[in-house]
Amino acid sequence: MVDKSEKFSWLVRLGFAARGVVYLLLGYLFLAGSGQSQADEGAQGVFNYLQEVPGGTPILYLCALGLVGYGLYRLSSLLFDAENYGKDKKGIAQRLGHGASGLAHFVLAYTAFQFAQGEQQSSGGGGGGGGSAQEATSTVLSMEFGPIVIGILGLCFLAAALAQAKKAITGDFMERISPRAPGFTKIIGHAGFAARTVVFAVIGWSFVQSAWLDSSSQIKTLGEAVSSLRDNGVLFTLVAIGLLLFGVFSLVMARYRTVPDLDPDGVKPAYRT
Template structure:
């Protein structure tokens, strides 16, 4: 009989697969038409919706992303993946918390597309600057925005480090194909560039108190469209990250979740 921990593990793997599909299609859209990439994840879900059984796929993606978000939230709260008790380990747990929030929001967008609420989904994906404008109207708004920007810059540095040292492979089973590592390196490098652009835009928005400076995921990708080779490399990198994550969905080492306190079993 499959226990609850194993069932949750398969849901998390479904979440990795959903995450991989989103990045794969986002990179493909960027390569096909830069303008469409501006809508970010909403463009991905719009594409999925138009394929046969697209609505069912969107429901599955939403469920998987919720499971992935829960996995990251548990890691942040209980140190599920046994990060070191130092500054870097704490930073990874904070990053897990941020990922939990981000992918829960992504799951909600997928769910809206699945239920036919595309108009609200599309507008919610494109109103980043409106939300930032509201935030900047608060007294501490620029400070909050600057802190988020620093978080993205730190995340960009961590993505770049993964691209260089392939530390991510410690969470991947040794049974995974040998080409997983180079796929991951390329994908993390592309994410580093995108996160750097988002973080820098947030910092500029905080410094100059201007929401127009802020870029979401789609805007960050499109901002590279005038840079020729770099844009193409980043788009290809996102496709490769998607393929990497789809493969990792099968080979990712997911700790068992113990009962009671949700800590991993020894």
């Protein structure tokens, strides 16, 4: 009989696989001219693409389930310090970042579920996700402390970009990947995290600019951040390839990532000490 810890491990691994599918297809859509409008919509464009291909609906349901699992995994880092980051300032900052990532993946999971049920359709014009994001931002900016909130979110994205850059440079993302992983894992990891560095920096700067520097500017979602690089052909292509490789890297992690065990009560996940 499969115990709770093993079930949790499979759910987390499905989460890494779901993340891999999203990034892999997003990079592919950016590189394929025919998928440009869907790619501009980021994850929603990916889900719309899956909605249209044969067998896409079961994949969407699996993505939704996996993204929930990944969200729970990230929240476990915040609540239970599942990855042993500790309680110093650096550790708390990393855990808070994981908590925010968990919530974001719950939103993605709900979106994937809506597409799987046919309750949501992509706008097809690159403005679906971006339009709702702009509306939400405008609402927040109209509040008394709105610019401060948006600006802080921008700084958080810029901090995340620095964290991605550190991983891209040092390769410390390999610390919790099994040595049995394929030899190319570290190479594609470097490329993937480098691409995410650029994307997070563009998103963060758009938040800061919209909040504090130019009220007429618009914040950028994931898809829009990559699209904004299209005029810089080489950088755009490298980032798109990097995102595709990060998808492959995530699929490798689904198999070889070290996942914490649940405690004897089957509640709190934590690495063995």
